Amino acid sequence: MAIWLDRSDAGFEARFAAFLTTKREVSEDVNAVVRDIIADVRARGDAALADYSRRFDGVDFATLPMKVGEAEIDAAIAEVDPVVLDALNLAAERIEKHHARQMPKDDLYEDALGVGLGSRWTAIEAVGLYVPGGTASYPSSVLMNALPARVAGVERIVMVVPAQAGHLNPTVLAAARIAGVKEIYRIGGAQAVAALAYGTETIAPVAKIVGPGNAYVAAAKRQVFGTVGIDMIAGPSEVLVIADANNDPDWIAADLLAQAEHDMGAQSILMTDDAAFGKAVEEAVERQLRSLSRAETASASWRDFGAIILVPDLADAIPLANRIAAEHLELAVDDPDALMKDIRNAGAIFVGRHTPEVIGDYVGGSNHVLPTARSARFSSGLSVLDYVKRTSILRLGPEQLKALAPAAIALARSEGLDAHGRSVAIRLNLEG
Amino acid sequence: MAIWLDRSDAGFEARFAAFLTTKREVSEDVNAVVRDIIADVRARGDAALADYSRRFDGVDFATLPMKVGEAEIDAAIAEVDPVVLDALNLAAERIEKHHARQMPKDDLYEDALGVGLGSRWTAIEAVGLYVPGGTASYPSSVLMNALPARVAGVERIVMVVPAQAGHLNPTVLAAARIAGVKEIYRIGGAQAVAALAYGTETIAPVAKIVGPGNAYVAAAKRQVFGTVGIDMIAGPSEVLVIADANNDPDWIAADLLAQAEHDMGAQSILMTDDAAFGKAVEEAVERQLRSLSRAETASASWRDFGAIILVPDLADAIPLANRIAAEHLELAVDDPDALMKDIRNAGAIFVGRHTPEVIGDYVGGSNHVLPTARSARFSSGLSVLDYVKRTSILRLGPEQLKALAPAAIALARSEGLDAHGRSVAIRLNLEG
Numbered sequence: 001m002a003i004w005l006d007r008s009d010a011g012f013e014a015r016f017a018a019f020l021t022t023k024r025e026v027s028e029d030v031n032a033v034v035r036d037i038i039a040d041v042r043a044r045g046d047a048a049l050a051d052y053s054r055r056f057d058g059v060d061f062a063t064l065p066m067k068v069g070e071a072e073i074d075a076a077i078a079e080v081d082p083v084v085l086d087a088l089n090l091a092a093e094r095i096e097k098h099h100a101r102q103m104p105k106d107d108l109y110e111d112a113l114g115v116g117l118g119s120r121w122t123a124i125e126a127v128g129l130y131v132p133g134g135t136a137s138y139p140s141s142v143l144m145n146a147l148p149a150r151v152a153g154v155e156r157i158v159m160v161v162p163a164q165a166g167h168l169n170p171t172v173l174a175a176a177r178i179a180g181v182k183e184i185y186r187i188g189g190a191q192a193v194a195a196l197a198y199g200t201e202t203i204a205p206v207a208k209i210v211g212p213g214n215a216y217v218a219a220a221k222r223q224v225f226g227t228v229g230i231d232m233i234a235g236p237s238e239v240l241v242i243a244d245a246n247n248d249p250d251w252i253a254a255d256l257l258a259q260a261e262h263d264m265g266a267q268s269i270l271m272t273d274d275a276a277f278g279k280a281v282e283e284a285v286e287r288q289l290r291s292l293s294r295a296e297t298a299s300a301s302w303r304d305f306g307a308i309i310l311v312p313d314l315a316d317a318i319p320l321a322n323r324i325a326a327e328h329l330e331l332a333v334d335d336p337d338a339l340m341k342d343i344r345n346a347g348a349i350f351v352g353r354h355t356p357e358v359i360g361d362y363v364g365g366s367n368h369v370l371p372t373a374r375s376a377r378f379s380s381g382l383s384v385l386d387y388v389k390r391t392s393i394l395r396l397g398p399e400q401l402k403a404l405a406p407a408a409i410a411l412a413r414s415e416g417l418d419a420h421g422r423s424v425a426i427r428l429n430l431e432g
Numbered sequence: 433m434a435i436w437l438d439r440s441d442a443g444f445e446a447r448f449a450a451f452l453t454t455k456r457e458v459s460e461d462v463n464a465v466v467r468d469i470i471a472d473v474r475a476r477g478d479a480a481l482a483d484y485s486r487r488f489d490g491v492d493f494a495t496l497p498m499k500v501g502e503a504e505i506d507a508a509i510a511e512v513d514p515v516v517l518d519a520l521n522l523a524a525e526r527i528e529k530h531h532a533r534q535m536p537k538d539d540l541y542e543d544a545l546g547v548g549l550g551s552r553w554t555a556i557e558a559v560g561l562y563v564p565g566g567t568a569s570y571p572s573s574v575l576m577n578a579l580p581a582r583v584a585g586v587e588r589i590v591m592v593v594p595a596q597a598g599h600l601n602p603t604v605l606a607a608a609r610i611a612g613v614k615e616i617y618r619i620g621g622a623q624a625v626a627a628l629a630y631g632t633e634t635i636a637p638v639a640k641i642v643g644p645g646n647a648y649v650a651a652a653k654r655q656v657f658g659t660v661g662i663d664m665i666a667g668p669s670e671v672l673v674i675a676d677a678n679n680d681p682d683w684i685a686a687d688l689l690a691q692a693e694h695d696m697g698a699q700s701i702l703m704t705d706d707a708a709f710g711k712a713v714e715e716a717v718e719r720q721l722r723s724l725s726r727a728e729t730a731s732a733s734w735r736d737f738g739a740i741i742l743v744p745d746l747a748d749a750i751p752l753a754n755r756i757a758a759e760h761l762e763l764a765v766d767d768p769d770a771l772m773k774d775i776r777n778a779g780a781i782f783v784g785r786h787t788p789e790v791i792g793d794y795v796g797g798s799n800h801v802l803p804t805a806r807s808a809r810f811s812s813g814l815s816v817l818d819y820v821k822r823t824s825i826l827r828l829g830p831e832q833l834k835a836l837a838p839a840a841i842a843l844a845r846s847e848g849l850d851a852h853g854r855s856v857a858i859r860l861n862l863e864g
Contacts, residue, residue, distance in 0.1 A: 084846045087839035098549055101539055109533075116783065117530055117797055122776045124810050138847050171846050207809040226665070229810030233658070254858050257851035292850050336827075343823070344554045351548065351827035356855045359828060362843045363836045365549055366824040377639040378556050378661030380822035390812035391775070392798040395768075395783035396791060404795045407519035411794045414516045414603050415570050418724050419689035423788040426686050 001299075002268075002282065002306030007316055016309075020323060020374070024236050024265040024305055027215075034219040038194040045200035052191040057133070058165045059186060066202060068168065068184040073177055076170035085174060091363045092143050092178045098365035099151045102384040108393065113403050116395030121388045123153035124229070126204070128196035129181070130211035130221075131172060133162035133188055139175035140361060144368050144382065145211050146179035152387035157181050158206055160196060162188020188213075193220035197228045210386070231386060232379060235372040236265035239357055240326035240346075242317045243281075244333045245274035247353060253284030255330060258358050260301035261294040267305040269324065271317045278308045318342045325376040328357045347376045401427060433731075434700075434714065434738030439748055448741075452755060452806070456668050456697040456737055459647075466651040470626040477632035484623040489565070490597045491618060498634060500600065500616040505609055508602035517606060523795045524575050524610045530797035531583045534816040540825065545835050548827030553820045555585035556661070558636070560628035561613070562643035562653075563604060565594035565620055571607035572793060576800050576814065577643050578611035584819035589613050590638055592628060594620020620645075625652035629660045642818070663818060664811060667804040668697035671789055672758035672778075674749045675713075676765045677706035679785060685716030687762060690790050692733035693726040699737040701756065703749045710740045750774045757808040760789045779808045833859060 005015055040048045049066065053059045077085070108118035127149050131142055142159070149157050159176055161168060163186035176184060185203060187195060193213075199205035208229035209221060221230045239259040243252050256268035272278045285306075289299050311317050314333060321329060325345035333339060336351045343349060347370030350357050361368045369382035396404070405424045412420035437447055472480045481498065485491045509517070540550035559581050563574055574591070581589050591608055593600060595618035608616060617635060619627060625645075631637035640661035641653060653662045671691040675684050688700035704710045717738075721731050743749050746765060753761060757777035765771060768783045775781060779802030782789050793800045801814035828836070837856045844852035 081842075081846070083842050087842040087846075090839045091843065094543075097543070101541075102551065104536075107533055111526075111529070111797070115796065119534065119815075125776070135848065140843055140847065226805065226807070229807070248858075251855075251858055254851060254855040258849070258855040261849055261851045288851070288854070293848065294850065298851060340825075344557070345821075346823050348824040348826065351825060352829070354830050354833045354859060355826055355828045356833075356859065358844065358852045358855045359833070359836055359840055360824075360826050361852065362840045364547065364826045364828075365543070366826055370824075371821075373658065375658070375661070376821065376823070378821060381824055383551075383822065385817070389777075389803075389808065389810060390815065391778050391808070392780040392792075392802075392813055393772075393783060394780065394787055394792050394796045394798055396787045396796075397784070398786050401786045401788075401791070404791055407522045408791055408794045410513075410515050410519040411523065411572055412790065414513070414519075415572065416567065416725065417690070417693055418726065419686060419693045419720070419730060420790045420793065422720070423683075423686040423690040423790045426680075426683055427786060427788065 001303045002308055004308050004310065006310045007320070008312055016320065019307065022305065024267060030215050030219050031223070034190040034216055034223060037190040038220060038223060041191050041194035041200065042198050046202050049187050049191055049195055049200060052189065053187055056189055057162045059163050064166050064186070066185050066187060068173070068186055073173045076168065076173040077177060079170045080174045084171060087363070088139060088143065088175055088178050091140065092147060094363055094365035095143055095147045095367070096151060099148045099367070099384050103151065104385065104388065113400050114397065115400045116393065118393040120391045120393060122391065123155070124207050124387050124389060125154070126156035126158065126206040127154050127387060128206040128209040129157060129159045130192065130209060130213050130217055131159055131161040132213055133164050136212070137161065137169045137172050139169070139171040140368065141212065142172055142175035142181070143179050146176070146181050148367065148382060148384045149387045150180045152384045154387050156183065156206070158196065158203070159184045160187050160192040162186065162192070190216045190220035193217060193224060197224035210382070231369070231382060232371060232375065234369070236263045236267065238267040238326055238372060239328040239330065240269045240271060240321060240324055241330040241332060242271045242314065242321065242339065243277070244272065244314060245277040246334060247277070247332050249277065249280035249284040250288070251353070252281050252332060253288050255356050256281070256285055256302070256306065257288055257292065257298050258356070259328070260298040260306065261292060264297050264300040265305070266301045268302060269307045269309060269326070271309045271311060271320065273311050273314050275310055278310060282308060314339065321346070325374040327370045327372045327376065328360070330355070330357055345377045347371045347381050433735045434740055436740050436742065438742045439752070440744055448752065451739065454737065456699060462647050462651050463655070466622040466648055466655060469622040470652060470655060473623050473626035473632065474630050478634050481619050481623055481627055481632060484621065485619055488621055489594050491595050496598050496618070498617050498619060500605070500618055505605045508600065508605040509609060511602045512606045516603060519795070520571060520575065520607055520610050523572065524579060526795055526797035527575055527579045527799070528583060531580045531799070531816050535583065536817065536820065545832050546829065547832045548825065550825040552823045552825060554823065555587070556639050556819050556821060557586070558588035558590065558638040559586050559819060560638040560641040561589060561591045562624065562641060562645050562649055563591055563593040564645055565596050568644070569593065569601045569604050571601070571603040572800065573644065574604055574607035574613070575611050578608070578613050580799065580814060580816045581819045582612045584816045586819050588615065588638070590628065590635070591616045592619050592624040594618065594624070622648045622652035625649060625656060629656035642814070663801070663814060664803060664807065666801070668695045668699065670699040670758055670804060671760040671762065672701045672703060672753060672756055673762040673764060674703045674746065674753065674771065675709070676704065676746060677709040678766060679709070679764050681709065681712035681716040682720070683785070684713050684764060685720050687788050688713070688717055688734070688738065689720055689724065689730050690788070691760070692730040692738065693724060696729050696732040697737070698733045700734060701739045701741060701758070703741045703743060703752065705743050705746050707742055710742060714740060746771065753778070757806040759802045759804045759808065760792070762787070762789055777809045779803045779813050
């Protein structure tokens with residue numbers, strides 16, 4: 001039911017270009033509503049949060065406090081299957097180890113003139129982590145968002161999560177504990193984003209807000225951007241699988257469906273050099289769809305956005321893959337390295353037939369927060385770098401100032417900035 | 433005329449908090465106009481660019497082509513004072529050397545289980561650089577924006593600059609040539625941003641747009657964000673000078689004015705432990721103001737946003753400086769290192785009395801595009817990192833998949849994602 005595109009067809013370029021720009025999200029215009037909610041939280045603080053939580057989540061803070069207590073977290077963890085707890089711990093350990101390698105190093109040095117130059121990295125002081133409620137409340141996402149912050153040295157990590165009818169996902173609380181999150185509030189929506197950005201009586205403001213959310217959360221993040229930092233606004237998930245005929249069609253079908261089951265706007269693409277193999281995968285997808293609990297979501301995604309792209313040769317897949325710039329790229333071919341060296345735009349690459357993308361979702365160690373909607377052309381997945389910032393440092397003595405002054409003064413003059421010139425010249429006159 | 437704040441006053445905290453949130457920009461709502469311009473450029477391409485350029489810039493592409501030719505650049509460079517050309521070349525050389533140290537390194541490794549993990553960095557393929565017209569057309573900004581892109585390995589750097597009545601600043605063209613920019617169009621405003629993001633018959637689209645601009649340019653960048661990457665939206669410039677009484681008041685006054693002359697919304701702050709010194713600086717500012725060609729701008733900035741903050745002890749300056757999170761921070765004190773080690777939030781630090789911020793604007797080697805409006809709490813100045821992106825890499829063989837599968841399957845089940853579980857399990861069943 002997915003569309004087929006054949007690189008050898010005369011009309012391919014036009015069809016592929018149209019395919020690339022297909023919108024997979026309905027953009028709801030919720031800006032006005034969100035603007036009002038933010039203004040209300042800024043004006044009324046905790047009282048506004050209590051009202052919205054009663055109205056939207058059916059939670060009364062008079063009976064269930066806004067801040068999630070340690071005892072509540074302990075009780076939740078006791079409910080979680082120990083096998084799942086072990087899996088979370090293994091995932092956390094692997095994620096932490098991998099991300100520790102991303103910590104940038106300070107670079108302070110003197111150049112030939114004796115000018116001191118440098119870059120110094122420091123952690124952001126406080127970060128807010130938005131966790132969606134309901135079925136999109138993923139414990140794995142808590143680990144993926146919070147652990148790089150902990151590795152970076154962020155002192156305060158604040159989690160917000162809406163508690164529909166008071167209910168919080170116990171596995172999410174377990175993941176928060178494992179990730180070292182110590183401050184959790186049962187609030188969600190635009191009001192939670194506003195509280196993190198501006199603070200209330202109970203919640204101190206943070207400097208950056210990360211994590212996925214619905215249209216209201218995304219709009220709120222865009223509106224508070226500037227007052228605080230935000231991560232990327234993630235779109236629906238996507239996978240591009242480049243596969244030759246030497247694969248089991250069922251393996252590849254399972255990978256395509258693992259993406260499709262996320263969201264009706266998710267996109268799964270197979271690129272292959274063998275039409276018969278493509279057909280076999282298509283049949284396997286239809287067969288496997290029947291037994292999925294999220295069959296409705298997965299089949300809508302596959303029907304509306306799924307694609308099988310036929311290329312004359314696997315080498316022809318590379319330029320197309322670079323244009324698609326997929327969030328996830330699987331290379332299920334005999335010689336994945338031959339393809340990989342020329343892949344330039346991809347959020348993450350899963351190399352070889354034994355690396356299903358799902359391993360990266362959970363326990364690979366790399367981050368599963370990756371650029372969607374072709375933004376891998378210009379951006380990267382979440383990392384420790386998102387939780388640190390760089391201060392540049394410049395240090396001159398009288399000698400160095402003397403050496404660089406004439407050029408600085410010439411440029412200041414050419415830009416018509418007198419005071420700029422004076423700020424340098426005045427020091428030289430006094431120096432003699 | 434600047435305001436005075438005294439850390440020892442009872443009402444200090446409230447006054448300082450209010451000072452921190454003072455808005456220094458009128459936010460014009462130009463979104464609707466910009467939306468129409470972008471739609472028009474997408475629909476009509478070059479023809480729309482020609483219309484807007486005729487209307488807004490008074491340029492007719494029938495007589496002066498949209499693309500700036502090599503001969504025109506050669507002629508412009510011949511007009512530039514050789515002293516300025518030398519200064520630009522010195523600046524470029526120093527900027528390039530410093531930024532080369534920022535290039536991140538790939539990290540590919542195997543962990544104890546034999547799982548291949550990694551980060552691979554690649555340059556963004558094409559970048560657009562917006563350069564404002566008129567008096568805000570700074571050659572130094574061309575170097576600061578374009579050179580890190582060149583160091584990163586960006587193949588295509590496209591510059592757009594409006595040519596009011598056909599005129600382009602020859603020094604800007606010289607800077608572009610020195611920075612290796614080979615593709616220049618005389619267009620500006622929201623229409624130039626739209627052309628870079630979506631392309632026209634003449635201009636191929638880019639993947640990221642950087643550079644400063646007016647309210648229309650900023651709104652256009654926000655609107656095309658997602659289709660392309662953008663850099664930060666820069667606000668008016670600012671400096672915080674922490675100075676003891678052992679400074680020449682005239683040096684510090686010159687530094688404060690160098691910031692104030694940029695923009696009526698710029699902000700210059702002196703923090704000192706000596707009231708008499710503060711007074712002396714204030715008097716020096718008034719005196720120096722008289723002889724500035726941009727006296728009107730500088731005195732409006734100093735009057736409306738300038739501040740002198742008195743602290744009992746220099747150590748008290750640190751927490752306040754971290755809250756201000758200034759774009760530029762000068763440490764004009766006897767022992768700058770003692771202060772610097774605890775400074776956490778600052779775009780750039782200028783260490784010691786012989787490092788006026790202006791050196792960093794031009795020839796220090798570090799970048800002068802820095803976070804404004806307190807955003808140094810969560811973001812960094814422009815660097816090579818803004819022109820590269822990271823792909824993460826995961827590689828498992830059958831053994832590694834077997835080792836990690838149980839945890840991945842447990843987490844997939846706990847999140848209710850059947851196809852995720854199957855994508856891992858199916859490979860193990862076949863493996864035995």
